[in-house]
Amino acid sequence: MRLLLDLGNTRLKWALEDQGRWHAQGAAAWDDDLALLASTWEALPPPAAAFGASVVDDAREQAVAAQVRTLFGREVTWLRTPASACGVHNAYPAPGRLGVDRFLAMVAAHAAGAGDCLVVGVGTALTLDALTADGRHLGGLIAPGPRLMQRALLGATAQVRPGTDGVLVDAADNTADAVASGCWQAAAALVERFVARMTPRLGQTPAVRLDGGDAPGLVPLLGLPVAMVEHGVLHGLAVWAQAQSGNSAAP
Incomplete structure (x- = not known):
């Protein structure tokens, strides 16, 4: 246990x-x-x-x-992010600079047989990583998550002060909806752009795996099929821990 x-x-x-x-x-x-x-x-x-x-x-x-x-x-x-583990090969020249959460989400995807895929985490940060079927990490992107975008906008402006949280619409007629819709749509647009840019490098349209506390809110805004994943970091950590146990048991 x-x-x-x-x-x-x-x-x-x-x-x-x-x-x-x-x-x-x-x-x-x-x-x-x-x-x-x-x-x-x-x-x-x-x-x-x-x-x-x-x-x-x-x-x-x-x-x-x-x-x-x-x-x-x-x-x-x-676990401190390695150059390679559990079949996943880190693209960063300085491996430890890649967030361990991103690395483990890719370990979970690889262990699940996801094939060529994009691993997207939607939380405080919006993280996107491209992973080939044979475990090669092609690199990724980091941006503020949609809620952090909203907080940053409100903290950096004097006049943008919506009184409510706002709802998601295509074009808003009030500030609350404009802020919420703009930030969430920006996140969705980045995911879709990353898919478009990575598809030629992967040779086919990759599977998109969405994880994180705010992932459910992003799904309806995406114009592409996605797979919802829960606790990808923990699942990746379980794979890594099992590998460590196996290594320590080896003669």
Whole structure:
């Protein structure tokens, strides 16, 4: 039994996994008290190992590691983005500069047999990566997620002050709808442009895998078929953890 940890910008997501089967899972926002998370973990069977992927600061990473140590007596093995692992080959010349969350989402796609695909994460950031069927990462893009775009716009302007959240329309007649629609449509347009630019390099139209908390909101705006994926980072981490276990068991 393994405890898997995905420390994202907005939330900590976790799963208790054994040989590909999830026995429990959950999430907690960073502004929640970690003691609440500990109360949930106390009811779990103790894991034999803990593995984590983190894109947050050292302080939060160490706070989570301390909880795992206190509750389960285990040290967290943190994955730092490698040049190659689990059949995926990182395109970055400096491998560690690629976010581990992006790398693990590609590991999950490759392990699932997704073939030539684009792996899109829709959260605080909008991340897009192209992956060939044989595991070659062709590179990717990073942009603000649609909600972060909205917050950035409101923070940088004096007159754009909608009183409501706004709804998505093709052309707005009020500021609230204009802000919401503009930011979400910009995200959708970037995904569609990335598909168009990567298709010639892949030799065929790639499958598009959408993951992240805001992925459901983006799907209706896309003029192309997509596959919704849940917890791609955790699934990729499970593949990596299994490979590590296999390596450590090898003579």
